[in-house]
Amino acid sequence: MGAGKRGLITAAVTVVCAVTVLTAPGTAFAAPTPTPSPSTTPGPPTGTPPEAATTSATDRELEAVREKLDALYHDAAVATDAYNDAEEKAEKQSAEIVALAKRIVQGKERLDLLKDRAGAAARAQYRGGGLPDEAQLMLSDSPREFLDGAGRVLQGERATKALLKEMTRTQQDLEQYSQDASTQLKELEAGRKAKATAKKRITQQIAAAEKLESQLEKEEKERLAELERAAALKAQTAWLDSGILDGLTGEAGVQGAKAVEFATAQRGKPYAWGAEGPDTYDCSGLTSQAWASAGIPIPRTSQQQWRQLPRVAVEDMRPGDLIIYFDDASHVAMYVGDGAIVHAPRPGRTVTIAGAGSMPILGVVRPGA
Structure with missing residues (x-):
């Protein structure tokens, strides 16, 4: 280098x-x-490549x-x-x-x-x-x-x-x-x-x-x-x-399970902004289409999902719930259980499973509640 x-x-x-x-x-x-100064800065040990230093x-x-x-x-x-x-x-x-x-x-x-x-x-x-x-x-x-x-x-x-x-x-x-x-x-x-x-x-x-x-x-x-x-x-x-999931036992409802099944089936498909499938998705395009497949239409954007859908405590969430991220509600993912989410991360990435706590959580909403 x-x-x-x-x-x-x-x-x-x-x-x-x-x-x-x-x-x-x-x-x-x-x-x-x-470039070290001979009087003040020692060089790397003898035999050590400059890159390693x-x-x-x-x-x-x-x-x-x-x-x-x-x-x-x-x-x-x-x-x-x-x-x-x-x-x-x-x-x-x-x-x-x-x-x-x-x-x-x-x-x-x-x-x-x-x-x-x-x-x-x-x-x-x-x-x-x-x-x-x-x-x-x-x-x-x-x-x-x-x-x-x-x-x-x-x-x-x-x-x-x-x-x-x-x-x-x-x-x-x-x-x-x-x-x-x-x-x-x-x-x-x-x-x-x-x-x-x-x-x-x-x-x-x-x-x-x-x-x-x-x-x-x-x-x-x-x-x-x-x-x-x-x-x-x-x-x-x-x-x-933090123990936030201790005692979390909520099971997905029938429609929530269908939404999870749809979302996880999209794994590997590329992220594309503004996309709602079937070949590409953005974050809210994935969650809105997943719940539409379960027979429940929800708002299109993550910010609308945060504003309009019923909220639940993180400690009470269950598979199928939507986790909203960042203070401006700019990202959304679907909780699938065991501390994991499925989401469309960003350009250059594909729909994937990730840790639910890997990003700052704003709150949780539940479609069809």
């Missing part, structure tokens, strides 16, 4: 903080071999890379939730706009029919000499005709009032439908902009993470993966050692 790489990895991590493109592609991240420094630098990758992928997950939320809202708004358009068409047809009826009444009056029914009634000489006519006048008045009232109501409905459709169109356009912004953010963060990873040599990537496993194991061990 060449000299001067410690400066490169430090610069790379700093630059990625601003989510910009890293320079010097293809250069591996490794610690430089320091800098292993600890490289580990620290790789740990910084790991933390930066976690931050980048976490930000991408937050943006993915925003994208999915905008997508779901756009679908609902589009459906509402279509429904409103149908109501407007039906309202116009109804209004035209009412106008025809009003026109027919006016023509009938014209054929009667242009006199109102009341005037014609006063000209009648027959008591029977007078009484019969009086009844018809009352009926006609009621019918006319009802017709005018229905025409007014139909016209008001049409105006309201038009206003609602205009509002939905504005919200749909705002949602499209939010979706585009989220998509841009996702691609930027993932590209930055991939760029950072591409700077590592094979040996460094292997050690980085080991650091990731070690961090996850440390968190899981501490979580289990």
Whole structure:
């Protein structure tokens, strides 16, 4: 490993903080071999390769890379939730706009029919000499005709009032439908902009993470993966050692078992942001489809799942429950029992089984509770 790489990895991590493109592609991240001062810094023992003398420094630098990758992928997950939320809202708004358009068409047809009826009444009056029914009634000489006519006048008045009232109501409905459709169109356009912004953010963060990873040599990537496993194991061990699962005996319900069966059957399928299967999934795409397969529709995003689904204590969770992670509810996994979860971790990973305590837990929710 060449000299001067410690400066490169430090610069790379700093630059990625601003989510910009890293320079010097293809250069591996490794610690430089320091140039010791004869008077103050002893060199490595005789026969020790320079690389061996800098292993600890490289580990620290790789740990910084790991933390930066976690931050980048976490930000991408937050943006993915925003994208999915905008997508779901756009679908609902589009459906509402279509429904409103149908109501407007039906309202116009109804209004035209009412106008025809009003026109027919006016023509009938014209054929009667242009006199109102009341005037014609006063000209009648027959008591029977007078009484019969009086009844018809009352009926006609009621019918006319009802017709005018229905025409007014139909016209008001049409105006309201038009206003609602205009509002939905504005919200749909705002949602499209939010979706585009989220998509841009996702691609930027993932590209930055991939760029950072591409700077590592094979040996460094292997050690980085080991650091990731070690961090996850440390968190899981501490979580289990807390005794949080002591006495946990909850068994999955019928629908929960079906959801677990579906989710675990997806193991090995790649993560893809915004995906709901059947070949790729993001974290909430996996959990929402798993519960849909069990006959219970749940919100699409991890944040909506956290906000809308009934919450249960971690100590009371059972297989099929959803564990929400991080303070911003940006990740979700399904508890499968024995302290384990199945989840779609992040870009570049596949659906897998992991320790439930390997990430910071926000809480637990139970679909269908």
